[in-house]
Amino acid sequence: MSGEAAGSSVLRVRNLVKRYGDAVAVDGVGFDVREAEIFSLLGHSGCGKSTTLRMVAGLEEPDGGSIELRGTAVSDAARGIHVPAERRNVGLVFQSYAIWPHMTVFENVAYPLTARRRGHADIRRRVLEMCEVVGMEAFVDRPSTALSGGQQQRVALARAMVYEPDILLLDEPFSNLDAKLREEMRLQLQLLQARFNTTVVYVTHDQTEALALSHRIAVMRDGAVEQIGAPEDIYRNPASFFVQSFVGRVVVLRGEIREAGDVQLPAGPDAVLPGAGAGFSGRAVRVAVRPEDIFLPGTSAPRGAIWIEGRIEARSYGGDHMDYTVAVDGAEFGLRLAKNAAFAPGEAIRLGFAAEAARLWPA
Numbered sequence: 001m002s003g004e005a006a007g008s009s010v011l012r013v014r015n016l017v018k019r020y021g022d023a024v025a026v027d028g029v030g031f032d033v034r035e036a037e038i039f040s041l042l043g044h045s046g047c048g049k050s051t052t053l054r055m056v057a058g059l060e061e062p063d064g065g066s067i068e069l070r071g072t073a074v075s076d077a078a079r080g081i082h083v084p085a086e087r088r089n090v091g092l093v094f095q096s097y098a099i100w101p102h103m104t105v106f107e108n109v110a111y112p113l114t115a116r117r118r119g120h121a122d123i124r125r126r127v128l129e130m131c132e133v134v135g136m137e138a139f140v141d142r143p144s145t146a147l148s149g150g151q152q153q154r155v156a157l158a159r160a161m162v163y164e165p166d167i168l169l170l171d172e173p174f175s176n177l178d179a180k181l182r183e184e185m186r187l188q189l190q191l192l193q194a195r196f197n198t199t200v201v202y203v204t205h206d207q208t209e210a211l212a213l214s215h216r217i218a219v220m221r222d223g224a225v226e227q228i229g230a231p232e233d234i235y236r237n238p239a240s241f242f243v244q245s246f247v248g249r250v251v252v253l254r255g256e257i258r259e260a261g262d263v264q265l266p267a268g269p270d271a272v273l274p275g276a277g278a279g280f281s282g283r284a285v286r287v288a289v290r291p292e293d294i295f296l297p298g299t300s301a302p303r304g305a306i307w308i309e310g311r312i313e314a315r316s317y318g319g320d321h322m323d324y325t326v327a328v329d330g331a332e333f334g335l336r337l338a339k340n341a342a343f344a345p346g347e348a349i350r351l352g353f354a355a356e357a358a359r360l361w362p363a
């Protein structure tokens with residue numbers, strides 16, 4: 001696991017722990033966030049993402065561990081250090097629209113600067129610039145109540161960035177927006193981040209979003225970090241079965257370990273992964289293959305491919321492709337194929353993959 005940053009890190013989190021009564025919400029989380037990167041905390045609902053982010057923001061006090069922002073300890077449970085949120089130079093945007101309804105767009109974005117007692121001319125210049133950056137320059141005098149959800153989150157983003165915080169903390173900021181707008185906002189965030197070299201920690205439960213947006217991702221599970229890496233690392237070299245099945249799609253087959261460590265797949269009489277089971281204890285393994293590594297018999301099938309037998313359960317038309325539900329050895333999975341590959345429900349299907357494309361995990 002590569003939690004260590006190569007370059008300068010803006011944020012260092014070490015061994016962070018947070019308990020609520022007997023429940024451990026965050027259980028020894030550690031990571032570094034580098035200058036000018038988008039770093040995502042990705043995991044299922046309840047795995048401790050928001051609690052971690054709130055501790056970084058200073059809104060929650062850790063029960064254990066430490067947080068360093070630009071080299072300064074802002075939380076250290078052992079040393080009794082806890083710098084309150086308003087004295088940490090962080091920008092925050094949450095899922096719920098947290099802009100103030102009784103203020104105009106201008107007043108909302110200006111607020112952090114007013115609170116920091118900046119001069120009028122400076123405030124005006126900065127606010128108008130940020131409103132332009134997020135595409136809200138035509139709305140500066142609008143009352144915030146007269147804004148759509150997407151516009152409100154743009155204002156929240158402008159307000160969080162207007163005083164150039166050391167780090168921008170975003171907790172599922174676009175998840176209340178519809179899919180198309182969410183994608184638009186995601187793109188805008190990427191442009192904004194690149195333009196200002198902002199350092200961002202982005203919390204999401206959506207693996208597609210994390211893959212698309214992040215320079216690096218920390219995959220979290222049950223209050224702990226399971227793997228840290230670039231999106232391609234996480235996708236191609238998952239550290240666990242959990243990570244492989246959570247990030248991206250995966251076909252999972254049962255494998256039985258035979259003598260000499262060969263792995264037999266019940267899904268095909270000749271489907272044997274030679275020696276692949278060496279080093280596993282027990283008789284059973286899970287064999288995981290990405291759907292894009294699966295091919296049909298014919299043209300491009302390489303020599304030595306592993307062949308499995310399945311049946312088409314259902315299909316749905318997707319315009320430029322067909323989505324099939326395939327049953328293999330009691331497991332069902334989705335398979336996306338070119339439109340010209342026409343199979344009917346009930347039909348038997350033979351699927352192949354290269355032995356190297358299979359990852360084995362303890363059953």
Ligand SMILES: Nc1ncnc2c1ncn2[C@@H]1O[C@H](COP(=O)(O)OP(=O)(O)O)[C@@H](O)[C@H]1O
Nearest residue numbers: 020024025043044045046047048049050051052
């Ligand atoms: N204020 C709180 N009081 C009690 N339990 C909490 C509180 N905040 C979070 N939790 C619990 O801590 C765990 C992690 O929550 P959270 O960090 O919000 O997860 P996520 O953001 O990944 O969905 C959950 O089990 C949640 O119920």
Ligand SMILES: [Mg+2]
Nearest residue numbers: 046049050051
């Ligand atoms: Mg959350």
